[in-house]
Amino acid sequence: MLQPCRPRSLAFLLLLALVLPFRSAAAHPRLVRAVPAAESHVQTMPRALSVTFNESLTIALSRLTLLDPTGQPVALDTVRFASEDTKTLTASILGTMPAGRYTVKWQAAGADGHPMRGQYTFVLDAAPVESTKRTTDTGTLKGGASSTLRGTSRPRVPGVR
Ligand SMILES: [Cu+2]
Secondary structure, eight states: OHHHHHHHHHHHHHHHHHHHHHHHHHHSOOEEEEESOTTOEESSOOSEEEEEESSOOOGGGOEEEEEOTTSOBOOBOOOEEETTEEEEEEEEBOSOOOSEEEEEEEEEEOTTOOEEEEEEEEEEOOOOSOHHHHHHHHHHHHHHHHHHHHHHHGGGSTTTO
């Protein structure tokens, strides 16, 4: 009785092998949002990392790691859910962050307990140099622009030509 069934069950197994990866992938947490956002540039040091997934997570299997531009880990507080939101992991940043590109590595597991992992980067831009100097620079630029404008409008003034 098993013998005639075999080709059919083999076909069924093949079908399962094709379908299962998609099914399990759909059941695993997928990153949908991050703060700071992936590939973003931030001007000030963020106080916390926050990553939101498409499904509720198991906190015991969830991890966040922040690596500085040299690849050294930046001290983070314990990873926890953002208030009542079990799809969002957050961790306060305890260490200091010099300017540069940072890597966030995350691990997250949903109901089935299979940890998914991923990473993304963001850039902390260098602190702007003395705001007074910046204003002066902008002023100079503006002055230059307006004198150019005046120059262009000069032919309109009668008598100059
Ligand atoms: Cu799984």
